[in-house]
Amino acid sequence: MRKRQREKPTIDATPGGLVDDERRRGRGARSNHTGRFEGERRETFDDGWEGLGDLDAFKTTVFDDPARTIITRNDSPDISFDRSINPYRGCEHGCIYCFARPTHCFLGHSAGLDFETKLYARTNAAALLERELANPRYQPACMAIGTNTDPYQPIERERRIMRSVLEVLERTNHPVGIVTKSALITRDIDILTRMAAKGLARAAISVTTLDAKIARAMEPRAPTPRRRLDAVRQLAEAGIPTTVMVAPIIPGLTDPEIERILEAAKEAGARSAGYVMLRLPLEISVLFREWLAGAFPDKADRVMHLMQSMHGGRDYTSEFGMRMRGSGPYAEQIGARFRLAVKRLGLNADHSELRVDLFRRPVLAGQQMQLF
Numbered sequence: 256m257r258k259r260q261r262e263k264p265t266i267d268a269t270p271g272g273l274v275d276d277e278r279r280r281g282r283g284a285r286s287n288h289t290g291r292f293e294g295e296r297r298e299t300f301d302d303g304w305e306g307l308g309d310l311d312a313f314k315t316t317v318f319d320d321p322a323r324t325i326i327t328r329n330d331s332p333d334i335s336f337d338r339s340i341n342p343y344r345g346c347e348h349g350c351i352y353c354f355a356r357p358t359h360c361f362l363g364h365s366a367g368l369d370f371e372t373k374l375y376a377r378t379n380a381a382a383l384l385e386r387e388l389a390n391p392r393y394q395p396a397c398m399a400i401g402t403n404t405d406p407y408q409p410i411e412r413e414r415r416i417m418r419s420v421l422e423v424l425e426r427t428n429h430p431v432g433i434v435t436k437s438a439l440i441t442r443d444i445d446i447l448t449r450m451a452a453k454g455l456a457r458a459a460i461s462v463t464t465l466d467a468k469i470a471r472a473m474e475p476r477a478p479t480p481r482r483r484l485d486a487v488r489q490l491a492e493a494g495i496p497t498t499v500m501v502a503p504i505i506p507g508l509t510d511p512e513i514e515r516i517l518e519a520a521k522e523a524g525a526r527s528a529g530y531v532m533l534r535l536p537l538e539i540s541v542l543f544r545e546w547l548a549g550a551f552p553d554k555a556d557r558v559m560h561l562m563q564s565m566h567g568g569r570d571y572t573s574e575f576g577m578r579m580r581g582s583g584p585y586a587e588q589i590g591a592r593f594r595l596a597v598k599r600l601g602l603n604a605d606h607s608e609l610r611v612d613l614f615r616r617p618v619l620a621g622q623q624m625q626l627f
Contacts (some may be wrong), residue, residue, distance in 0.1 A: 272286050272288060273285050273286050273545065273549075274286055274287060274313075274368060277312065278311070278312045278313060279312075279313055279368060280312065281349075281475055281476065282313060282349050282368055282371050282372070282475060282476075283348075283349030283350055283351040283371060283473070283474070283475050283476075283546065284349070284351060284356075284366075284367035284368050284370070284371065284542050284545075284546070285367075285542075285545045285546055285549055286365075286367045286368070286541075286542065286545055287313075287365045287367040287368040287369055288365055288366075288367055288538070288541070289365060290359070290360035290363060290364055290365055290366065290369075290538075291357075291360050291537070291538065292360055292361070292363070293363065313368050313371075313372045314372060315347055315371075315372050315374065315410075316372060316373055316374065317374045317375075317376055317410055317414075318373070318374070318375050318376070319375075319376055319378045320344065320375035320376055320377055320378065321377070321378055321379045322377045322379060322380065322383060323383075324383065324387065325340055325377065325379075325380050325383035325384050325387060326338050326339070326340060326384070326387050326398075327339050327340070327341065331575060332575050332576070333575045333576050333578070333579060334402075336396075336397055336398075336399040336402070336432065337396060338396060338397075338398055338399065339398065339399040339400060339402045339403070340380065340384065340398060340399075340400050340406075340420060341377070341400075341402075341403045341404055341406070342376070342377050342380050342400075342406050342411070342414075342416040342417050342420060343374060343375065343376055343377065343404050343405075343406065343408060343410065343411075343416070344358070344359070344362070344374065344375035344377075344404060345359055345364075345369075345370050345371065345372075345373055345374040345375060345404060346370065346371065346374070346404040346405050346408050347371055347372075347374060347408050347409050347410060347476050348371075348405055348408055348409075348436065348437075348474055348475075348476050348477040349371040349474065349475045349476050349477075350436075350473065350474045350477060351473055351474075351542060351543055351546040352473070352503050352505070352533055352534075352535075352539065352543060353370070353404075353539075354534050354536065354539065355370075355403045355404050356370045356538060356539055356542065357536060357537040357538050357539065358403070359373075360537075360538070362375070365538075366537070366538035366539070366542065367538070367542055371476075374408075374410060376410065376414050376416060377416060378414075378416070380416050380419065380420050381416070381419035381420050381422065381423050384420055384423045384424075385423050385427075385617050385619070386619060388423070388427055388429065388616060388617055389616055389617045389618065389619050391616075393616070395429055395430065395611045395614040396430070396611060397430045397431065397432050397608075397609050397611075398424060398429060398430065398431045398432070399431075399432050399433075399434070400417070400420070400431060400432070400433050400434070401433050401434035401435045401459075402434060405435050405436060405437055405477075406420075406433065406435060407435045407437035407439040407440050408437065408476075409439075409476060411437075411439060412439065417443070418442070418443055418446070421443055421446045421447070421450075422446065423617070424450070424455075425446050425449060425450055425455075426615075426617070427614060427615050427616065427617050428453065428455060428613035428614050428615050429455070429614055430454075430455045430456070430609035430610060430611060431450065431455065431456050431457075431609075432456075432457050432458075432459070432609070433447075433456075433457075433458045433459065434458075434459045434461065434500065435458070435459075435460060435461070436460065436461040436462075436463075436474065436477050436478065436483060437477065437478055437483075437486075438478045438482040438483060438485065438486040439478075440458060440460075440486060440490070441486050441489045441490070444489060444490065444493045444495070447490070447493070447495050448493045448494055448495060451493075451494050451495040451496065452494065453610065453613060454607070454609060454610040454613075455609055455610060455613065456495060456496075456609070457495065457496040457497070457498070457609065458490050458495055458496070458497050458498070459497070459498040459499070459500050459529070460483050460484075460486055460487050460490075460497065460498070460499055460500065460525075461483070461499075461500045461502050462480055462483050462484065462499050462500070462501060462516050462519075462520065463480075463501070463502065463503065463504075463505075463509055464480060464509045464512055464516075465480045465512055465515055465516060465519060466480070466512070467479050467480060467481070469508070469509065472550045472551075473546075473550075484519055484520070484523045485523075487499060487520060487523040487524060487525050488523040488524050490524075491523065491524025491525065491526070492524065496526050496527075496605065497524065497525050497526060497527075498525060498526065498527040498528060498529060499516070499517070499520035499523075499525040499527075499528050500528070500529050500530065500531065501513055501516050501517065501528065501529070501530040501531075501593070502529070502530055502531040503531050503532060503533040503534065504530055504531070504532050504533065504589060505533045505558060506532070506533070506558060506561035506562060506565070506585060506589070507554055507557040507558040507560075507561045508551065508554055508558055510589060513530070513589070513592055513593055513596060514592065514596045517593075517596045517597065517600055517602065518596075518600065520602075521600045521601070521602060525602065526602065526603075526604075526605050527602050527603045527604075527605065528593075528597055528602045528603065530589075530593050531579045531580075532565065532579060532580055532581050532586065532589065533562065534571060534578060534579065535562065535570045535571040536571050536573060536578075539571075540570040540571060544559065547559070561585055562581075564583055564584075564585050565581030565582060565583050565585055565586045566581060566582075567582075
């Protein structure tokens with residue numbers, strides 16, 4: 256007897272797979288397709304007996320998720336860091352373009368609305384970090400935080416996991432680089448200022464657009480562009496080296512704003528800037544197309560045409576070096592515009608690295624203290 260192979264579920268991108276607007280109000284994704292690792296695909300439909308209007312709206316649920324390890328390693332040649340920490344899995348900001356969405360499928364969830372509403376909090380992150388830093392074989396280097404999901408998403412106000420992680424990093428004089436699109440980072444200016452004074456901290460704020468309407472549609476629960484720029488100003492005034500990330504740039508939608516965003520960033524006190532083109536791996540391609548067709552139907556064809564022109568006729572190519580920049584004339588034009596604006600504004604002049612020589616290995620209960 257032949258063993259039946261498990262079939263990979265297909266992703267239904269038909270209008271029938273879309274969730275009613277009232278149920279998904281305030282969310283980014285317009286569907287909740289079954290994750291790619293599941294053996295079954297489930298769809299909600301009206302069988303004629305009961306209407307779908309009585310279904311509950313999607314609500315945020317947070318699960319405690321004690322981890323076994325907290326420092327994640329990578330050796331990707333097009334990423335500037337080799338280690339990172341993610342205090343949360345899933346993100347309530349609901350950014351439709353978020354490249355972390357497909358990771359929720361590893362948990363048996365959808366990359367769509369589940370990613371925004373079923374969140375996991377790494378409750379033991381600080382304790383694990385202290386233990387891993389105490390390992391005699393550990394060698395310090397910049398710890399990147401916010402490279403997957405946002406450490407300052409709304410639930411951080413209550414959970415305070417990110418702050419507890421920063422407290423460990425400050426106590427051990429460990430360098431840290433933070434990426435966020437949340438003004439909540441200003442809550443931790445006290446810690447970051449002390450660390451920055453020692454050359455141990457820097458921050459990056461993501462600004463995708465200056466248009467509040469586009470931002471609300473694209474990043475429904477993230478702070479407005481004005482609040483993000485105000486956060487840049489507060490961080491800069493506190494002496495914390497601050498970068499503005501024009502990320503992601505969406506061709507045909509937000510790319511006309513590149514120069515204006517950089518000018519606003521410079522005025523707010525940013526020292527440097529970077530950019531990343533829109534990425535559409537795996538489920539994000541379907542989710543983004545659904546969103547684009549609903550939010551900006553008049554721009555949808557042009558946006559996707561430009562995306563495919565940068566990825567060899569496909570929505571996305573995953574090759575290192577190309578995945579975050581694209582290739583071809585349009586990608587080159589974006590890069591040239593960015594470089595010229597950065598040069599004109601005097602950004603990216605500071606190439607100093609965060610210090611690693613001040614690191615003090617923590618001493619856990621029962622361990623012998625260091626003599627030197």
